[in-house]
Amino acid sequence: MIREISCGDVKDAVRGAILRAVAILPDDIRRGIRDARASESNPLSQELLDILISNYEISQKHNVPLCQDTGALCVYIRIGQDVHITGGDVSVALDEAVREAYEGGYLRKSVCSPLDRLNTRDNTPAFIDWEVVPGNKLQLLIVPKGGGCENMSRGSILKVSDGMEGVRNYVLQCVRDAASAPCPPYVLGVGIGGNMESCARLSKKALYRDICAPNPDPALAEMENDLKDSINAMGIGVAGSGGDITCMRVNVETHFTHITSLPVAVSFGCNSLRKVEVTL
Ligand code: SF4
Structure with a gap:
């Protein structure tokens, strides 16, 4: 009706x-920042994460951006x-x-x-x-x-023969190129498949998925964890401080594509990844 x-x-x-x-920072991003603080061993990065935690608490309390x-x-x-x-x-x-x-x-x-x-x-x-x-x-x-993280988003159409390894290399190269510009600790949304425009949308769909919810496909969930570990092993850290945690989470979404194509898109969401859902 x-x-x-x-x-x-x-x-x-x-x-x-x-x-x-x-x-008001969403619950999943708060949790991501707190988890980052719990796993961080670099003192400067720990201090910066404490500042981010104070920042979101002050914002909510005083209703300021x-x-x-x-x-x-x-x-x-x-x-x-x-x-x-x-x-x-x-x-x-x-x-x-x-x-x-x-x-x-x-x-x-x-x-x-x-x-x-x-x-x-x-x-x-x-x-x-x-x-x-x-x-x-x-x-x-x-x-x-935010513009700082959006500016580092990228997309490409790889050769089919590049395969999974090619996708992985592309994503990691995007992260190396971005360094600390997307305001780590960040979330990465990765879209694989579709065509040029739908792949970019897929990466946004991935970016805004709850960061506490891995992809239900076990192979993609493994890919998400592998990418996150590889990014954190680069040692970029919060604000480029060289700490253990650069990336809170990688979310991957896929869609069918043309037999000649392997589209991939990467979207960054900064430590102020803001999102509110309303249903009417
Ligand atoms: S934290 Fe996000 S919104 Fe703020 S300057 Fe960095 S990228 Fe922009």
Whole structure:
């Protein structure tokens, strides 16, 4: 049965989610940082991890942003095929939510045109990704995405003969190139398969999966752990401090691909990996 959801309800939900997301670090990322602190042996890295823990506690207590970079606002929408959105254009409603949250919340506005670099001054437009799913619910994943980690994301289409080893080498080379720029300890989302654009989306899907939930496929779960161990063995560490922990977690997602292709994409999520999910 068709269910109606108004643009006004979408706008209010997204505005509230943005204001929560910028100040409250998700539970899985907190756990990742605490686990990193528990396993870290380098004194400087330990101190930096303690500062990150204090930072997220202060942010939540005083309702202030976790980081000065409050991100470009991404909205990943899973819309039930039995949902009818009423009362206007939902893209306009999402932009209005961004405008109200960033202006009302005194958050940094970080969105500009790509070549002349003119700031839009209200952090619009939202970056929107749509997926149609069965059902009559509207699920919205709200992500204020920092630029430092996004800038290090990469993608390529490898030769099929490169195989699993080629994927592994590509991911590790992306990490070597990124060094400490994505603000470690970070999460890595790896997409394998699809085509050029869907592989990039897969890597984002991987990035925002709960970091306490390994891939249900045992071979991919092993790949995730192997990549994480190999990254941490590089000794980059928090803020490039040379410690044991650079990467909290690698999540891998795969999809079918063309017989001539082996696409791979890597997305970085920094120590302020912010995400809030709301369902209407
Ligand atoms: S990458 Fe993340 S932690 Fe680093 S400056 Fe940007 S938002 Fe902040």
